[in-house]
Structure formats: structure tokens, C-alpha cells
Amino acid sequence: MRARVLIRPKAGILDPQGQAVERALPALGFSGVSAVHVGRLVELDVDDATQLPSMCERLLANPLVEDYEIIENA
Amino acid sequence: MKFGVIRFPGTCDDVDAQLAAARVGEAELLWHGDRDLKGVDAVVVPGGFSYGDYLRAGAIARFAPVMESVIEFANDGGLVLGICNGFQILCEAGLLPGALLDNESLKFVFRQVQMDVVDRNTPFTRNCPPTLSIPVKHMSGRYYSPEPVQVVLRYAAGHNPNGSQDDIAGVVNIAGNVFGLMPHPEHAVDPLTGSEDGLTIFESIRAAVDERVRVA
Numbered sequence: 001m002r003a004r005v006l007i008r009p010k011a012g013i014l015d016p017q018g019q020a021v022e023r024a025l026p027a028l029g030f031s032g033v034s035a036v037h038v039g040r041l042v043e044l045d046v047d048d049a050t051q052l053p054s055m056c057e058r059l060l061a062n063p064l065v066e067d068y069e070i071i072e073n074a
Numbered sequence: 075m076k077f078g079v080i081r082f083p084g085t086c087d088d089v090d091a092q093l094a095a096a097r098v099g100e101a102e103l104l105w106h107g108d109r110d111l112k113g114v115d116a117v118v119v120p121g122g123f124s125y126g127d128y129l130r131a132g133a134i135a136r137f138a139p140v141m142e143s144v145i146e147f148a149n150d151g152g153l154v155l156g157i158c159n160g161f162q163i164l165c166e167a168g169l170l171p172g173a174l175l176d177n178e179s180l181k182f183v184f185r186q187v188q189m190d191v192v193d194r195n196t197p198f199t200r201n202c203p204p205t206l207s208i209p210v211k212h213m214s215g216r217y218y219s220p221e222p223v224q225v226v227l228r229y230a231a232g233h234n235p236n237g238s239q240d241d242i243a244g245v246v247n248i249a250g251n252v253f254g255l256m257p258h259p260e261h262a263v264d265p266l267t268g269s270e271d272g273l274t275i276f277e278s279i280r281a282a283v284d285e286r287v288r289v290a
Contacts, residue, residue: 013218014237016180040129059137062130062166065173065218 003046004074007061008039039066043074075283076100077276078114080144080160082124082135087157087260091120094260097273098280106138115283116153117144119160121211121258131174131214132162141167153197153279154252158212161244161254170247170254172219177212178237184211186268187257188230189243196226196246197282198253198275206271208257210235215256217242224248227255 009015017038025033042060046052052070061068077095081088081103088103095101095118102112106124111117124135135141141163148154148169156164164170177183189206191199206227215236227244234241236256244255259272 013175014178014216016176016178016237020180059129059133062133062173064220065175 001046001049001072002074003044003049003052004071005042005044005052005056005060006039006069006071007042007056008037008067008069010065010067013065075115075280075287076102076113077116077118077279078102078104078111079118079120080104080106080140081120082106082122082138084124084126085120085122085159087121087159087258090258091118091157091260094263094272094276097263098276099283104140106135106140109139109143111140111143111147116155116279117147118260119144119154119156119163120260121158121160124159124163127159130162130166131159132164132166135159135163136167145169148247148252151249151251153282155198155275155279156252156254157258157260158210158215158256161256162214164252164254169252170245171221171223172217172245174214174256175216175218176214177216177235182211182213183215183235185209185235187233187235187243189227189233189257190230191226192228193224193226193246196250196253196278198246198278199226201278201281202274203271205230206257206259206262206274207269208259208262208272210257212236212256217245217256219245224250226253227257 022036217238259275262269262272
């Protein structure tokens with residue numbers, strides 16, 4: 001099964017990458033943009049999708065500072 | 075006493091760490107793929123870019139075979155020093171609390187920093203003066219922990235290079251035998267490089283190990 005894992009900085013933790021992108025967009029003339037956050041995308045083929053949460057907890061994300069979202073059958 | 079300095083693919087400060095440790099004792103390199111710690115008295119996890127820092131700094135290195143032995147060594151009370159990437163690895167491995175995030179500036183920082191030694195009762199700082207001048211060089215050194223931690227080093231006022239929470243530069247675990255810091259003591263052991271303050275950390279470890287041997 002093709003799966004996709006989205007990893008984001010946890011709410012409340014300073015996200016300087018998101019802030020940098022947010023500041024850059026108006027410089028290009030795009031207005032009305034706020035709450036920009038930059039995370040990671042991991043795509044993988046996996047035989048047993050029930051293992052995905054454990055993969056996220058142990059390696060793909062750092063649960064202390066990141067949230068993850070698993071999208072199955074991506 | 076003998077220090078063991080771990081070398082992962084992508085480590086770059088292993089030789090400096092070995093040379094620094096060799097000023098106060100014996101020092102031997104340990105390969106990431108080996109489980110044998112060769113009877114060392116203290117382990118140094120040095121700086122660099124282990125496994126290319128893929129995914130997150132330290133995320134892959136924590137699963138190296140040698141780290142299984144380091145975790146066992148630490149759980150038995152052995153002294154473990156993690157410098158920069160080594161600090162990141164120890165956090166990822168769960169030997170130290172917290173995490174190291176990208177610098178607030180999003181820039182690589184490379185400069186000499188002043189620090190206050192806020193706890194001089196650890197095996198790593200017992201021989202340190204009240205303040206240290208040691209270089210930092212990193213991209214992801216912004217320490218963060220949602221829980222209170224045992225802080226050992228804080229950047230002096232105006233010297234926080236990365237936006238670290240509460241100016242934290244170095245922490246120990248609850249047992250006090252695992253220490254991680256972002257600055258590089260191994261690069262400050264010779265007057266030629268402008269400071270010898272880093273040597274006091276290696277001397278502290280030496281003194282702590284010698285004392286343990288005397289007591290035993």
C-alpha cells in the first residue's frame with residue numbers, strides 16, 4: 001500500500017521556516033497570507049499499514065516537537 | 075583512564091575530540107558498526123553530520139549498533155559526553171531530555187560564545203571555572219524541552235546564538251552521568267585557538283573517573 005506521512009512542527013513551537021516563508025510571500029506581491037508552517041512529507045510503500053504509527057513514533061517524527069498525520073492509500 | 079570517541083559516517087569532529095581527550099588520558103576511536111566499547115571509562119559522541127543528518131539531526135545515528143552499547147553503558151552509570159551532533163543524537167536516543175531545533179535565525183552559526191557554568195557539581199564540570207569561552211558551529215542548536223531539565227551550561231547574556239530556551243547550552247540527565255552541549259569543548263583546548271576552557275570539561279571527566287576508581 002502506498003502511504004503518505006505528513007510531519008508538522010507542533011503548535012506553539014517556534015517555526016522559523018514557516019515565518020521566513022510567510023515574510024517572503026508579501027515581498028513577491030502575495031497578500032493575505034498568514035499562519036504558514038513548513039513540515040516534511042514522507043511517502044512509502046508498506047505491506048502492513050498497522051506499523052505506520054510505530055514507524056512515526058520511533059523514527060519518522062520526533063513526537064516531542066512534531067505532529068504526524070498518516071494518509072493510507074495515498 | 076580511557077575515552078572512547080564514536081565515529082559515525084559523517085562525523086567530522088572525532089579526531090579533534092580524540093586529541094582533546096588524549097591530553098588528559100588515553101583516547102580510542104569506536105566505529106559506529108561495532109558493539110564493543112573496548113572497555114573505555116567514558117564515551118564521547120562527537121560533532122558532525124552523522125548519516126548526513128537525514129530526516130533530523132541524530133535521528134538515524136541513534137539506531138547504530140554502537141548506540142545500543144552506549145545506552146547500556148549509560149544505564150549502568152557510565153559517563154557519556156555528547157557534543158553538538160552528539161547532543162542531538164543523545165536526545166534522539168532518549169538518554170537526554172528535549173530536542174534541538176533549527177536555529178531561530180535559520181542561519182548556520184559559527185562563533186565564540188561565553189557561557190555560565192550553572193552547575194559545577196557534575197562529573198563534567200567539577201573542574202570548570204564559573205564561565206567558559208568555547209566556540210559553537212551548528213544549524214540546529216535551539217534547545218527545547220516541555221519539561222523542566224537539569225541545566226548545566228547557559229549562554230551568557232547576549233551570547234545565545236540560536237534562540238535556545240532559557241539560554242540553555244548544556245544539560246545532564248537525571249542521574250547526572252550523561253551530558254550534552256552544543257558548544258565544542260574539543261575545539262578549545264589549546265592557546266593557539268584562543269581558549270583552553272574546553273579542556274576543563276575533559277579534565278573534569280578524568281577527575282570523576284579517577285575518583286570512582288579510588289572509591290571502588
